[in-house]
Amino acid sequence: MSDTSHNTYFDGGVQSLGFETAAGRATVGVIAPGTYDFNTEAPERMTVVNGVLEAIVDGESDWEIYPKGSGFEVPASSHFQVRAEAPAAYLCEFL
Numbered sequence: 001m002s003d004t005s006h007n008t009y010f011d012g013g014v015q016s017l018g019f020e021t022a023a024g025r026a027t028v029g030v031i032a033p034g035t036y037d038f039n040t041e042a043p044e045r046m047t048v049v050n051g052v053l054e055a056i057v058d059g060e061s062d063w064e065i066y067p068k069g070s071g072f073e074v075p076a077s078s079h080f081q082v083r084a085e086a087p088a089a090y091l092c093e094f095l
């Protein structure tokens with residue numbers, strides 16, 4: 001698994017494993033309870049694989065709730081916030 005990378009953000013509040021798929025780069029990760037701000041370079045699709053995330057994508061004003069199995073897309077060169085009240089897991093695909 002030499003193409004796998006481990007990243008830790010926000011003092012361990014978010015941890016992810018990056019890997020390559022046939023469709024391109026992706027990460028899977030765990031988000032601890034809290035609110036986190038992210039900037040994007042490439043467009044992304046975030047899918048909640050366990051738990052519940054709330055998110056605000058750049059240009060929106062209200063938090064949206066994303067339960068397990070749902071997700072949202074984030075444009076390139078933008079910003080989004082996520083928050084979790086309990087640990088949650090996600091899949092992030094770079095589009």
